[in-house]
Amino acid sequence: MNDRDIDIVARNAIMILIAFVVDDIDKAIDSIIHVWYSALIRESDFNILQQLIRPLIEDTCCKIRSKGPQALLSKTWTFGERSLRLVLEKSAWDKLLSFMDIPAGLTLQQADRVRTAVTLAESRKDYIDRHMLFQSPSHRVAMKRFRKDGLLLPFGALRDEFRFPNPTFFQTADSWQMKDNADPLNGWHAKEVREHPSGLATADIYGKLFYHIRAVLRDFVNRMSDLSVSFQLFQVDASDLPNRLKHGSFSRIEVSNIADGGYLGIHRTVALLGPLLQSPSINPHATLITLFMNVVDENISDQDQIADTTPLSPTTKRLLKYLPFHGMPSKNIYDPRIIKFNLARSIVANYDYIFDRFVKNAELSKFEPLIGFAMKEKNTIVEKWPFRLKLQPGQPGAQEEFDRLLSGGVSGKEIYLEWKRTRM
Ligand SMILES: C[S@@+](CC[C@H](N)C(=O)[O-])C[C@H]1O[C@@H](n2cnc3c(N)ncnc32)[C@H](O)[C@@H]1O
Known part of the structure; x- marks a missing residue:
């Protein structure tokens, strides 16, 4: 897997590592979904980043401390039959490490302010209305809520636990890097999502997506458990x-x-x-x-x-x-x-x-x-x-x-x- 953008490569590496190191499959799957898509995560997700993933990366960063910023360095982590090889420049390894930490001074309220300044910007009102024109009334409610709270969850799910700014999104205390219309629904097959059961809440579009991704990730983790598999991630220009x-x-x-x-x-x-x-x-x-x-x-x-x-x-x-x-x-x-x-x-x-x-x-x-x-x-x-x-x-x-x-x-x-x- 390759992308010239470190944000993409770093987040891919982090999500694969979560799948490798978290033993409890349900815990691993939900943490991957939150880190992947939600602006705020739970303390337990943050602890996985800090206590399980950070030491793996820190270890490499320490070993290459004396290298120049452009030096190209690879590291392979092996977990039984599964491995991940990551090839990055030294400066990118340091950046990857910073993806584990919430920027200094970034409170929950500040994170909300910074993000909603983009997702609920007055200047985008007309654009949002045009998008809403094509949605059913119930989907409009759900989409408005996603712009407001930035959490990919079933509509009725409790949100109290989501109190930690997702450090893989927030690299500074004062900016939200994504476009206002970035929407997790865009990455998935609309028909499969809509057909995914969501209990009594039959119009809960993000709930359907949440359960659909859970099922896909469960298949992925189960498949890896009986496979000899090695991932290699690069961050270079495709040429x-x-x-x-x-x-x-x-x-x-x-x-x-x-x-x-x-x-x-x-x-x-x-x-x-x-x-x-x-x-x-x-x-x-x-x-x-x-x-x-x-x-x-x-x-x-x-x-x-x-x-x-x-x-x-x-x-x-x-x-x-x-x-x-x-x-x-x-x-x-x-x-x-x-x-x-x-x-x-x-x-x-x-x-x-x-x-x-x-x-x-x-x-x-x-x-x-x-x-x-x-x-x-x-x-x-x-x-x-x-x-x-x-x-x-x-x-x-x-x-x-x-x-x-x-x-x-x-x-x-x-x-x-x-x-x-x-x-x-
Ligand atoms: C081609 S872009 C287009 C974005 C996406 N298709 C969309 O609709 O928003 C997809 C990914 O390719 C990466 N990319 C673009 N040009 C690249 C290149 N020359 N080498 C490596 N990655 C590249 C970007 O960083 C981005 O993550």
């Missing part, structure tokens, strides 16, 4: 990874959306990371998975957009089947019906033609003859367009599918590609 990892050694690589133009771009991503895949004679299924989040917006022309928004375009006609426009047509661009209509467009539109044009212009088919990597004709691991409607309007469940995608704030413009190696 540096080929220098640190064995070429031809991976059966699967997933790179998030660094294939987008604003990051490494698709050409560098495939050329740099593709060679890490096993060769086809060893594993014909070895796959590099790349995600585009921005490619449609970057390649759609004004002409395409105008054509797509005319009253008779296939997108508009399809959209009207899900969002029939009742009453007088409005010229007010702030009319909620119009805002909803415009935001919903990307879910029903078909962007194949934009993507095909990009593939052609970027000459992606030349990868194969030039460097021996080809896009799979059909994805076999992840859906190519995961947030596209699967049902036709009018089919049973079609409206629910549309409403679910819309309330999740997802964009129908995300595209996953799967790449295989075609030569040795």
